[in-house]
Structure formats: structure tokens, C-alpha cells
Amino acid sequence: MSFQKKLKAAAVGNNSLLCVGLDPVPERLPDAVMGKDDPVLYFNKKLIDATADLVCAYKPNFAFYGALGEIGWSTLKATVEHIPSHIPVLVDAKVGDIGSTAERYAHMFFGELAADALTVNPYMGGDAVAPFLEYSGGAVEAAERCVFLVCLTSNPGADDFEKLAIDGCPLYRRVAEKALEWNAVAPCGLVVGATQGKAIRGLRELAPELPFLLPGVGTQGGDLESAVRQGQFASGGGLLVNASRGVIYASDDSDFETAARRAAEALRAAINRFRSPPPG
Numbered sequence: 610m611s612f613q614k615k616l617k618a619a620a621v622g623n624n625s626l627l628c629v630g631l632d633p634v635p636e637r638l639p640d641a642v643m644g645k646d647d648p649v650l651y652f653n654k655k656l657i658d659a660t661a662d663l664v665c666a667y668k669p670n671f672a673f674y675g676a677l678g679e680i681g682w683s684t685l686k687a688t689v690e691h692i693p694s695h696i697p698v699l700v701d702a703k704v705g706d707i708g709s710t711a712e713r714y715a716h717m718f719f720g721e722l723a724a725d726a727l728t729v730n731p732y733m734g735g736d737a738v739a740p741f742l743e744y745s746g747g748a749v750e751a752a753e754r755c756v757f758l759v760c761l762t763s764n765p766g767a768d769d770f771e772k773l774a775i776d777g778c779p780l781y782r783r784v785a786e787k788a789l790e791w792n793a794v795a796p797c798g799l800v801v802g803a804t805q806g807k808a809i810r811g812l813r814e815l816a817p818e819l820p821f822l823l824p825g826v827g828t829q830g831g832d833l834e835s836a837v838r839q840g841q842f843a844s845g846g847g848l849l850v851n852a853s854r855g856v857i858y859a860s861d862d863s864d865f866e867t868a869a870r871r872a873a874e875a876l877r878a879a880i881n882r883f884r885s886p887p888p889g
Contacts, residue, residue, distance in 0.1 A: 628665060630670060671702040674688075698726070715743070744795075781812075782815065785812055
């Protein structure tokens, strides 16, 4: 099943636009998991089991697994394999390099890890993005994936480059235009920060049918109501509202998975208040 079909089915089935980021830091894990053979994997599995009926996707960030050293890749792979097959997995790696290196990244995440989607940094241009599109578009075995291009991020540093004007048009809009062009080759989406206010509306008007990954609604202070209302499809979908720390670290005690479920339920309900048309 393609990423788009899997995302739509999960969003409808779970009545959710919530994407939970699986970004474990060993120093923040509850004491209750520390005696396990692989504490991070045990923690992730408990979180997935507690929230799988509340989300439209999961988003493990590769840096948190690479930082684990030798065990990191096996932990990430086992985490992905534990996620129910009907829920899409979007790996956040923001990779982008020359063609031969990009091809290895594409094989790594789409071929070996079997991710449904991947974040890609497009700033080295079309030849750096092409290998990901080739995997996503069906040229090789990992077909019908989705490439989420870093477009307008939630951090203050987005002002340094992403908003620079080129012939009167901000760079991030050029990225969105390229995403529309490349979407004819293979499925594309955009990473759009929830802190970016009215720019979200402009990007949705420009790209009415591309899915948006929306980080920044939690500790980064994005306005949830504004971001959801402006970023969703006209039909109310097309948006993955990401939350990581606010869900997975809702408790540092033995009730961590119960607390994570409560946090996910509350955020899903908050998101659904602003969806159009209203759920149900």
C-alpha cells in the first residue's frame, strides 16, 4: 500500500492527524525500563502499544538511534518492525547529498529499513533528491514511498536561509514549487513548521494536495489552532501534526506508557477541534 493510502486509512481509522515522534534519549528513560536488555527498544514498544490506536503515523528521528552506537540500528529496525503494518512510518533523517551518496541513503532507509516516508534536505538540488524519488516512484523495490522535503522549518534559524528572497520570492516557496514538480515523478510532501504562522496558509494554497509534516506545536510553541486550520487539506486531512517530547516523556515514572497515552489522547482531541470538516 502506498504511503498516501496508508496515511489516509490510519487517519480515518484512528480519527487522528497526530504523528508521534519516537526520539528516545537514554538519560531521560524511566527507571522502570533501565534493567531491560535494550531499554530504548522496550520503551519504544510500550509507547507504540499504548498509542497505536490514537495516531496517523510514527516518526523516529534517526539521530536518536545513531547516537546509541552499535546497537542503534538494530534498535531502530526492531522499533519500525513493532509498529503495526497499517500505520505509516516516517523516518526523520533530513538527508541530502550528491547522487551516489543519496542512493545509499535511499537504500538504507527505504530498502533496508522499509520506511514508508523519509525527510530529505533538498538544498543540494535535483540530482541529490533524484535517488529518493527513484525509490519512491517505483523504479526499485521500495516503491510508493513519500519524500518529505525540508521546506520551512519551525526553528528561529529558518530566517537565515529559508526566508531569503530570490527574485522577490522566499526560498522556501521555491522549494515548494520544486516539490510540486518532483511530485509528478514520485510522491512528495513538505516539512512545514507550526511556528510559521501565515506562511503555512500560503504554502497550502500553493500545494493543495501535498501532505505536510508539521513539527513545532509542543515545546517549540507553535499555535496548534492556526497551524491545523491553515495547513490541512480542504477535506480536513493531509497533515501530520508531530509531537515527540510532550508525549513520550509525559511521565518519567513506571506509568510512562499510561501517561503517554493520556497525552496523545489530549493532543488528538485538541487537533480534532480544529479540523475541517469536524470529525464524525
